[in-house]
Amino acid sequence: MTDAPLTISDRIQRQLDDLTRAERQLAHSILENYPASGLGPLSALAKDAQVSVPTVARMVQKLGFNGYPEFQTELREELKAKAKDPIAKHDTWAGGAPSGHILNRFTDAVIDNIRHTLGQIDPQDFDTACAMAANTKRHLFIVGGRVTHTLAEYLFLHMQVIRPRITHIQSTSNTWPHYLLDVKPGDVFIIFDMRRYENNTLKLAEMAHAKGAKLILFTDQWRSPVHQLAQISFSSRIVVPSAWDSAATPLLLLETMVAAVQDLTWGDTKDRMEALEDMFDQTKLFRKFT
Amino acid sequence: MTDAPLTISDRIQRQLDDLTRAERQLAHSILENYPASGLGPLSALAKDAQVSVPTVARMVQKLGFNGYPEFQTELREELKAKAKDPIAKHDTWAGGAPSGHILNRFTDAVIDNIRHTLGQIDPQDFDTACAMAANTKRHLFIVGGRVTHTLAEYLFLHMQVIRPRITHIQSTSNTWPHYLLDVKPGDVFIIFDMRRYENNTLKLAEMAHAKGAKLILFTDQWRSPVHQLAQISFSSRIVVPSAWDSAATPLLLLETMVAAVQDLTWGDTKDRMEALEDMFDQTKLFRKFT
DNA sequence: CATCATCTGTTATTTCATTTTCATAAATAT
DNA sequence: ATATTTATGAAAATGAAATAACAGATGATG
Numbered sequence: 001m002t003d004a005p006l007t008i009s010d011r012i013q014r015q016l017d018d019l020t021r022a023e024r025q026l027a028h029s030i031l032e033n034y035p036a037s038g039l040g041p042l043s044a045l046a047k048d049a050q051v052s053v054p055t056v057a058r059m060v061q062k063l064g065f066n067g068y069p070e071f072q073t074e075l076r077e078e079l080k081a082k083a084k085d086p087i088a089k090h091d092t093w094a095g096g097a098p099s100g101h102i103l104n105r106f107t108d109a110v111i112d113n114i115r116h117t118l119g120q121i122d123p124q125d126f127d128t129a130c131a132m133a134a135n136t137k138r139h140l141f142i143v144g145g146r147v148t149h150t151l152a153e154y155l156f157l158h159m160q161v162i163r164p165r166i167t168h169i170q171s172t173s174n175t176w177p178h179y180l181l182d183v184k185p186g187d188v189f190i191i192f193d194m195r196r197y198e199n200n201t202l203k204l205a206e207m208a209h210a211k212g213a214k215l216i217l218f219t220d221q222w223r224s225p226v227h228q229l230a231q232i233s234f235s236s237r238i239v240v241p242s243a244w245d246s247a248a249t250p251l252l253l254l255e256t257m258v259a260a261v262q263d264l265t266w267g268d269t270k271d272r273m274e275a276l277e278d279m280f281d282q283t284k285l286f287r288k289f290t
Numbered sequence: 291m292t293d294a295p296l297t298i299s300d301r302i303q304r305q306l307d308d309l310t311r312a313e314r315q316l317a318h319s320i321l322e323n324y325p326a327s328g329l330g331p332l333s334a335l336a337k338d339a340q341v342s343v344p345t346v347a348r349m350v351q352k353l354g355f356n357g358y359p360e361f362q363t364e365l366r367e368e369l370k371a372k373a374k375d376p377i378a379k380h381d382t383w384a385g386g387a388p389s390g391h392i393l394n395r396f397t398d399a400v401i402d403n404i405r406h407t408l409g410q411i412d413p414q415d416f417d418t419a420c421a422m423a424a425n426t427k428r429h430l431f432i433v434g435g436r437v438t439h440t441l442a443e444y445l446f447l448h449m450q451v452i453r454p455r456i457t458h459i460q461s462t463s464n465t466w467p468h469y470l471l472d473v474k475p476g477d478v479f480i481i482f483d484m485r486r487y488e489n490n491t492l493k494l495a496e497m498a499h500a501k502g503a504k505l506i507l508f509t510d511q512w513r514s515p516v517h518q519l520a521q522i523s524f525s526s527r528i529v530v531p532s533a534w535d536s537a538a539t540p541l542l543l544l545e546t547m548v549a550a551v552q553d554l555t556w557g558d559t560k561d562r563m564e565a566l567e568d569m570f571d572q573t574k575l576f577r578k579f580t
Numbered sequence: 581c582a583t584c585a586t587c588t589g590t591t592a593t594t595t596c597a598t599t600t601t602c603a604t605a606a607a608t609a610t
Numbered sequence: 611a612t613a614t615t616t617a618t619g620a621a622a623a624t625g626a627a628a629t630a631a632c633a634g635a636t637g638a639t640g
Contacts, residue, residue, distance in 0.1 A: 009410075020616085020617060020618085021617085021618095022617075022618065022619090023617095024512075028511060031406075031410070033373060033374075034373070036366045036369040036370040036373065037366075037370075039329045039362075039366055039369070040363070040366055041597060042597065042598065042599095043596095043597065051618085051619085052618065052619040052620075053597090053598080053619085053620095054598095054599080054600085054620090055617090055618065056598095057598070057599065057600090058617095058618095067599080068598065069598080069626090072329075073330070076326045076327075076329055076330055077326075079325075079326040079329075080323045080326040080327075083323060083324070083326065084323070093404070093405065093408035094408045094411050094413050094416075095408075096412065096413050096414075097413035101413055102546055102549055102550045102553070103413060103416060103546055104408075106542070106545065106546040106549060107404060107408055107542065107546070110404075110545075111401065111404070114383070114397060114400075114401070115383065118383035118384045118385075118393065118394075119383070119384070121393065122386060123384050123386050123393060124386070126384075126393060146447075147444070147447055150440045150443050150447070151440075153443075154437070154440040154537065157436075157437055158534055240545065240549065242546075242548065242549030243549070243552050244545070244548060244549070244552075246542075247444065247541060247545070248538055248541050248545065251537060251541055252396070252397065252536075252538050255396065255532065255534070255537070255538065256392055256393055256397070256532075258532065258534060259392055259396055259530065259531060259532030259533070259534070260392045262532065262533050262534075263392070310586085311587080311588095312587075312588065312589095313587095331626085331627065331628090332627070332628060333626090333627065333628085341589090342588065342590080343589085343590095343627090343628080343629090344588075344589070344628095344629080345587090345588065345589080346628095347628065347629065347630095348587095348588095357628075357629080358627090358628060358629090359596090359628080
């Protein structure tokens with residue numbers, strides 16, 4: 001471990017706390033696409049970060065450089081060194097860690113899962129599912145199991161802002177028969193069921209299905225038995241180098257769905273959102289005006 | 291639309307024969323450590339290649355640029371594109387959908403977030419945090435906010451299996467002062483706080499800190515104020531083409547941590563796991579019907 | 581050998597980018 | 611609330627770097 005090159009990126013991050021608001025904003029902008037943006041003219045960098053020109057000049061001084069040109073020179077040196085490095089760390093995600101480190105192995109697996117999963121998704125199915133989730137004429141039920149109820153709740157928290165007529169059911173609870181009384185034909189269930197598949201969830205799906213509800217299922221690559229009842233199923237690859245499965249890919253799908261539903265209903269829910277935003281608004285960490 | 295982006299390096303090599311002696315000398319100097327040298331001042335490049343300043347200016351014109359600044363700008367663009375490259379070139383993620391489809395746009399953003407986030411994580415910090423989370427001599431508290439409590443609970447559900455002496459606190463609840471009574475110096479808090487940062491979470495962090503507990507923070511790129519109290523912070527990029535933020539990257543980190551802690555404590559907790567799994571199965575039996 | 585064409589470097593000019601100065605605004609403490 | 615410190619941006623002043631104009635050098639051709 002002789003290498004102590006301490007890149008500028010490192011230095012910026014280390015000093016992040018000593019920086020002022022505008023400077024931090026600038027710092028993030030630099031790191032955003034590093035190092036390219038720092039190699040351009042100072043004024044361009046300033047405009048990009050929406051701070052004034054002197055702010056940039058002051059920050060590079062704070063970082064210990066004698067001026068912007070010196071800062072750039074060092075950036076170029078860094079770039080040169082990186083290009084020459086025979087074992088460029090291009091194939092690792094976490095810079096300083098060996099490729100065998102769990103951070104890199106795990107991330108590799110997740111990216112791979114995402115690629116596989118997305119490759120097998122039918123976009124039309126997805127669009128249909130989003131339309132169903134956006135339809136406020138129908139009641140929307142969200143169902144999760146022992147572990148997956150966290151995903152279900154995450155979805156619920158967001159959909160709650162987007163649309164009314166929505167219920168979160170935890171399949172392990174014994175209160176759910178109550179909810180089912182009100183289910184009408186055409187209502188929509190979004191169900192999460194990953195291995196190991198839960199009897200309760202299946203049972204609930206069956207009853208919902210019997211009542212004429214439409215089911216959308218988020219499951220894993222082996223597919224929960226619920227998928228036979230579901231109108232649309234999304235199967236995620238979830239295997240990672242761990243004793244447990246990864247929820248990252250289903251979460252990605254779920255968040256994408258939230259974004260899509262949001263787009264579909266924007267007109268209706270804009271006010272709804274703003275009202276809620278205000279309610280939660282308590283911090284002013286972000287600049288108000290330029 | 292298979293862009294053959296035709297790098298500047300390519301263009302130089304292609305035109306190598308049309309160049310004069312001094313220009314060739316210069317060209318080789320540029321390619322020597324590309325692209326770093328081309329991003330410096332023209333005069334430095336000239337001195338480096340031992341040619342005169344106008345020679346450089348003439349050559350960039352010969353290459354089809356309107357001036358040296360334009361040449362540099364294109365170099366930077368190239369660099370920026372290259373930084374994103376690793377797999378972002380995977381033209382579309384969801385096969386049947388156009389690249390502008392939300393599935394592809396969203397996934398692009400998430401992959402980008404992951405790369406950025408992992409690139410900025412210090413593996414040693416990560417290992418340290420995992421060791422802290424694995425230490426059963428200390429009580430482990432897991433804290434989440436309004437939205438992030440889903441992440442907190444997801445972590446809790448897994449850690450619960452791995453180790454004893456663990457508590458999940460929801461910061462929006464008002465029951466938490468209760469838990470804090472028992473906090474001892476050296477206890478560990480894993481705290482989730484993403485924008486918009488919650489006062490309750492900060493308060494709780496302060497009290498825990500005052501009691502001598504060690505804090506591990508999962509936050510976003512702008513970092514919750516809690517980070518000043520935290521021994522270790524992990525900042526995730528969370529911006530996606532949506533009205534909301536993405537929890538995919540923090541989830542990835544969290545799952546990786548679970549895997550790592552699992553590895554650290556495997557000897558101790560193997561039995562524990564099996565016992566718990568059994569218990570869940572039995573519980574299911576009891577709840578089969580309601 | 582002379583002449584022309586082309587290449588190259590020196591010098592001068594202009595343009596552009598960085599730095600400095602100063603006034604205002606925000607945050608903090610009193 | 612008021613005062614004091616600190617942060618920030620607008621604009622002027624400074625400096626450097628890129629371009630243009632010119633002249634010397636090199637090599638080719640008749």
